[in-house]
Amino acid sequence: MRLQKFTPQRIWILIGYAAAAAALFSAPLFVSDFRLNLLAKFLAFAIVALGLDLIWGFTGILSLGHGIFFGLGAYAMAMYLKLEASGGRPPDFMGWSGLKELPLFWQPFQNFWFAVAMGIAIPALLALVLGYFTFRNRIRGVYFTILTQALVIITTTLLIGQQAFTGGTNGITGYQTVLGYSIGSPDTKRVLYYITVAALIGIFVFCRFVIGSRFGKVLRAIRDGENRVRFIGYNPAVYQMVVFTISAAIAGIAGMLFVLHVGIISPSMLGIVPSIEMVLWVAIGGRGTLIGAALGAILMNWAKSEFSTAYPEGWLFFMGLLFVVVVVFMPKGVAGLVSQLKFRKKRREQKHEGVRNPAV
Amino acid sequence: MKESAILLCDDVTVDFDGFKAVQGMNLKLEKGELRFLIGPNGAGKTTMLDVICGKVRPTSGRVTFGGTVDITKKKEHQIAELGIGRKFQAPSIFPSMTVAENLEIAMRQKRTVFATLFAKLAEEDRAKIDGQLTMIGLENKAGWRAGGLSHGEKQWLEIGMMLLQEPEILLLDEPVAGMTDKETDKTGELLHQIARMRSIVVVEHDMEFVRNFASKVTVMHEGRLLKEGTMDEVQRDDRVAEVYLGKRRDADVSRSTA
Numbered sequence: 001m002r003l004q005k006f007t008p009q010r011i012w013i014l015i016g017y018a019a020a021a022a023a024l025f026s027a028p029l030f031v032s033d034f035r036l037n038l039l040a041k042f043l044a045f046a047i048v049a050l051g052l053d054l055i056w057g058f059t060g061i062l063s064l065g066h067g068i069f070f071g072l073g074a075y076a077m078a079m080y081l082k083l084e085a086s087g088g089r090p091p092d093f094m095g096w097s098g099l100k101e102l103p104l105f106w107q108p109f110q111n112f113w114f115a116v117a118m119g120i121a122i123p124a125l126l127a128l129v130l131g132y133f134t135f136r137n138r139i140r141g142v143y144f145t146i147l148t149q150a151l152v153i154i155t156t157t158l159l160i161g162q163q164a165f166t167g168g169t170n171g172i173t174g175y176q177t178v179l180g181y182s183i184g185s186p187d188t189k190r191v192l193y194y195i196t197v198a199a200l201i202g203i204f205v206f207c208r209f210v211i212g213s214r215f216g217k218v219l220r221a222i223r224d225g226e227n228r229v230r231f232i233g234y235n236p237a238v239y240q241m242v243v244f245t246i247s248a249a250i251a252g253i254a255g256m257l258f259v260l261h262v263g264i265i266s267p268s269m270l271g272i273v274p275s276i277e278m279v280l281w282v283a284i285g286g287r288g289t290l291i292g293a294a295l296g297a298i299l300m301n302w303a304k305s306e307f308s309t310a311y312p313e314g315w316l317f318f319m320g321l322l323f324v325v326v327v328v329f330m331p332k333g334v335a336g337l338v339s340q341l342k343f344r345k346k347r348r349e350q351k352h353e354g355v356r357n358p359a360v
Numbered sequence: 361m362k363e364s365a366i367l368l369c370d371d372v373t374v375d376f377d378g379f380k381a382v383q384g385m386n387l388k389l390e391k392g393e394l395r396f397l398i399g400p401n402g403a404g405k406t407t408m409l410d411v412i413c414g415k416v417r418p419t420s421g422r423v424t425f426g427g428t429v430d431i432t433k434k435k436e437h438q439i440a441e442l443g444i445g446r447k448f449q450a451p452s453i454f455p456s457m458t459v460a461e462n463l464e465i466a467m468r469q470k471r472t473v474f475a476t477l478f479a480k481l482a483e484e485d486r487a488k489i490d491g492q493l494t495m496i497g498l499e500n501k502a503g504w505r506a507g508g509l510s511h512g513e514k515q516w517l518e519i520g521m522m523l524l525q526e527p528e529i530l531l532l533d534e535p536v537a538g539m540t541d542k543e544t545d546k547t548g549e550l551l552h553q554i555a556r557m558r559s560i561v562v563v564e565h566d567m568e569f570v571r572n573f574a575s576k577v578t579v580m581h582e583g584r585l586l587k588e589g590t591m592d593e594v595q596r597d598d599r600v601a602e603v604y605l606g607k608r609r610d611a612d613v614s615r616s617t618a
Contacts, residue, residue: 215476217457217465224454231413232525233440234471242473 024197033186037261040193042301043200044257049281049297050200050207050290051250056279057287058211059243060223061140065148066278068155069123069248071270073255075159075166076122078265079106080115081175081183092174097164106165112179119256120249126151127248131241138237140226152275156267171266178260189261196257200294203250207290210246219243284326285333292335299334365427366391366559367412367529372421374407374583381407382418383583389529394555396570397563398594399580400603405563406449408580409531412561413446414439426528441471445527449534451514455507459498459517462506463489466521488524495553496520497546512543519550530554532562536569548572579603 024043028036048070055061082091083102088110090102108114130151134144159166166172181188210216221229222236229236259265268274278297285296303322307315330337367389374382382404389395397405410416412423414436425431431439440446454462467485469475493499496516501509506517515535522530535551536544548569554560555573564570570577570591577594579586581603587594594600 210477213477214465214479215473217461218476220457220461221454221465224456225452227436228448228452228454230436231415231440231446232466232471232521233437234465235435235437238473 021197021201024200025194028190028193033189036193037189038302038305040189040196040261041258042298043193043196044254044261045278045281045301046294046297047196047200047203047254047257048251048278049285049293050203051247051254052278052282053287053290053293054207054210054219054250055243055247056282057289057293058216058223059219059240061240061244062145062279063148063244063247064145064272064275064279065151066247066251067270067272067275068152069127069251070255070258070274070278071155071159071265071267072123072126073119073252074259074265074270075172075255076109076115076119076252077256077259078172078175079109080112081178081259082172083110084178085174085176091167091172093167093170093172094164099164103165116256120252123252123255124245124249128241128245131244135237135240135244149272149275152270152272156271159267167266169267171264171269173264173266175263183260183263192257192260196261199253199257203253204290204294207250210243211290215239280323283333284323286330286335286337287333289333289335292333295334365389366425367561368422368424368427369408369412370422370424372408372411372418372423374404374411374416375419380583382411384421385580385583385585387578387585389559389561391528392555392557392559394551394560394573394575395562396573396575396577397561397580398565398567398570398577399586402582403580404583405580406533407583409446409533409561409563412529413444413531415446437471440525440527443526443528444531445522445525445529446531447515447518447522447533447535449537451511451518453506453509453514453517453521455505457506458502459493459504459506459509460489460502462517462521463492463524467524468526492520492524495523496550512539512547515539515543515547516550519547519554523554528559530558530560532560534563534565536564536566544569 027039031039048066051069052063052066055063083106086092088102090099094100094102109118130147134140134147139147159171160169162168175183177183178188178192181191211219218229218234218239221232221234222239226236229239255265255270277300281297281300282293283296284300285294286292300322304315304319307318311318326333330340332340365388367387369385369387372382372385372387373380385404385408387408397408399405407416411418412431414431414434418432421432423431425439425442425444429442431442431444434442454465457465464481464485467488469479489502490499493502496519498509498513498517498520501513506514509517519532519535532551536547539547544566551560551562551573555575574590576588577591578588579594579597579600581599586603587597587600589597
């Protein structure tokens with residue numbers, strides 16, 4: 001068990017990761033532009049799933065509000081894109097609502113890097129504030145989850161209600177360029193795809209570092225027994241706040257990438273249903289394993305897009321069937337399947353041992 | 361006199377919505393002392409430990425640690441950091457983590473987010489954990505999921521985690537409950553070893569187990585201090601016999617239990 005030796009198993013895992021990274025980077029060579037754009041969108045979702053897995057899979061906090069963090073990142077990027085399209089003048093939807101001047105808080109979003117910084121900082125800050133008031137007061141479990149749902153409702157209502165500032169139900173769309181490059185051109189799309197792959201890998205590695213560290217062990221300890229952690233001398237509230245904030249920041253990054261690929265963000269893309277869907281990706285892929293969460297997001301969205309094009313009438317039934325099958329037969333998700341098989345093998349080996357040493 | 365006391369509970373009362381679990385309890389623990397806290401069910405022994413480790417706030421009274429620090433105003437994790445470790449009645453370890461990981465996070469260290477993010481398992485830390493594993497007899501199970509251990513092993517693991525915290529005072533709630541005789545003996549040995557280095561308060565029901573230690577015993581009854589002394593003195597005491605055996609003697613009724 002002494003750590004980090006290059007056991008054959010570790011080498012295989014590393015080879016697996018390298019192969020996956022190579023496949024992702026070479027995908028543009030094999031896939032049509034349309035499919036590549038889809039894949040890029042799925043990879044953005046995979047990034048959210050990673051962040052969600054950090055708090056749900058590893059810390060045991062279920063957030064049904066990650067659509068909001070994702071959405072805030074997306075809106076920050078959308079504001080930049082919209083301003084670049086309108087050349088710094090008030091965007092079209094503001095005019096429809098009778099707003100003649102660009103609101104003050106929109107102005108700095110003309111700067112790309114400011115928008116990027118805000119796309120990370122705003123979700124992170126919101127999570128920190130929410131986390132401060134909930135975790136410090138030991139609100140947890142279902143109660144915390146319900147609060148995150150309330151956050152979703154409040155935010156979407158706000159976005160829809162403040163049409164002049166947010167584009168209302170329609171959201172923000174109609175972009176032309178990003179940093180001067182045409183956002184619709186295949187070349188830009190390819191570059192954006194590479195950026196997304198790089199972000200996914202970077203965040204994956206970062207998450208690996210987080211859970212591999214002693215900090216990550218404390219998170220798992222909080223999942224197992226929050227009170228016990230307290231009596232060892234850790235303050236779980238601080239840990240929960242930090243990991244919730246990290247998770248929200250990651251969702252914000254994913255949201256920014258999403259807008260760049262999809263070209264629109266609207267309240268319906270960050271509401272209750274998408275927020276729950278995000279949790280489902282993690283559940284299906286396997287909570288508590290990073291690779292499972294990422295794979296879950298990609299697989300589920302791929303299945304959704306395949307089913308809905310092949311069976312426009314009945315695709316929802318197929319999705320439902322998929323959920324049922326996974327929940328019934330793979331309680332630990334797709335990634336859990338692997339360890340289930342491994343466990344079965346180990347059990348068989350243990351049986352042999354048991355025969356050799358009946359006393360054990 | 362007060363200077364040598366590491367823990368001083370002064371007139372502690374705990375009121376759970378009208379039910380007084382502890383009433384005006386006094387307890388003084390010397391440095392390096394091993395103290396047994398016994399009493400019938402509902403006597404308030406566990407509540408007393410809860411007060412000391414911060415799980416329950418006393419309605420009135422003071423608990424002073426190390427002569428100066430009033431711990432009734434501190435949070436659980438702060439009290440733990442001060443040097444008071446608690447082992448609960450039901451083994452509470454982290455089941456999904458390995459035995460070694462359980463010990464690693466319990467180990468005395470800086471417990472801030474930043475420190476744990478970049479903490480490395482140094483050679484000496486590893487040696488400490490290995491030493492602890494040997495002491496609690498789990499050296500061959502370091503890589504096991506802690507949830508897969510037997511009941512007795514979980515208890516030892518928890519004791520081991522507490523020792524690695526290097527607290528000044530250990531609070532043990534029925535450490536031998538549910539153990540086989542063999543496991544109980546082993547736990548007794550472990551306690552003897554620990555008692556040489558630290559102050560311990562043990563809540564225990566098993567009289568045979570308590571008799572193995574020549575140390576002071578505090579008897580609680582209905583939230584009050586009933587008797588304090590050696591095991592022999594305690595056993596000869598009429599009131600103690602009464603609360604344990606249910607015998608009523610006229611003489612006792614008038615006697616106060618202060």
